[in-house]
Amino acid sequence: MNSHKITTRKQLQGYGATTYQARVLTQSLSPVATQGKTYTYEITGVIASIREYLQRPRIKLVTCQKLESVLEALLNQLGNIIAIPFGKSSDLEISRLAKNLIQSMAKTDQALAELKATAATIKGKYVELSPD
Template sequence: MNPSNHKDIAAIKAITRKQLRGLGASNYHAVKVTEFLDPIGRQGHAYLYAIKEVIISIRSYRERPRLKPGTYTRLETVLDTLIDLLGNVLHAPFSSTADALTSQLSQQLIQAMAKTDASLASLKLDAAEIDSEYVLSGDQS
């Protein structure tokens, strides 16, 4: 893969409703979780929403008492992918008695895992967008 053609993982901080549908959300739920969010931009004819705000909105939506288990599971899958896409890294607090080399290597491992998770999430997002275009075009051979 040519790095110049690949999206910068750190730059992916926004998502469209179409991408949410591609990640597994229904059209209804893609609209519902972004309904009260302010768009941060546009991508073609679609609005872009901040991933952090979408995550908060999905977590809030999942708290509804009459939510069906299947819907909860679908939203959980979307939520996991969005969290991976953000690539948030939690640093493990090592005590002063821990070996310095072990601490350094573990931090490198955590950072490498975060980059891998973010790359995978980015690829899932691309695949979801392509899949939703395929489904919307009606070319189901």
């Protein structure tokens, strides 16, 4: 993938959004690339779009819950880390080990998020094919 984290409408559907919601959330965004015949969008733009959509006054509870789960999945895919001040410890060895542990956990979380993104893409493709 690119240095930018990207997602597709099918992936959003795999995370739980409806076809309509995936289209509305990405409608105002410019695609950054294509994967085959599918447009890809920056995750940060989709996150902002979801947060803006959730501010609507007449949104239903079920829709809100679905979009919250999609938002959580996208945030996990970004892999943002909150720094913990281990450097203030008097034992430098513990500080170094704690920093290594956090970095390893972040890599593991990132790999898990990427696997979930792949699973969501596959799920989104099969949701479209299944008769309702």
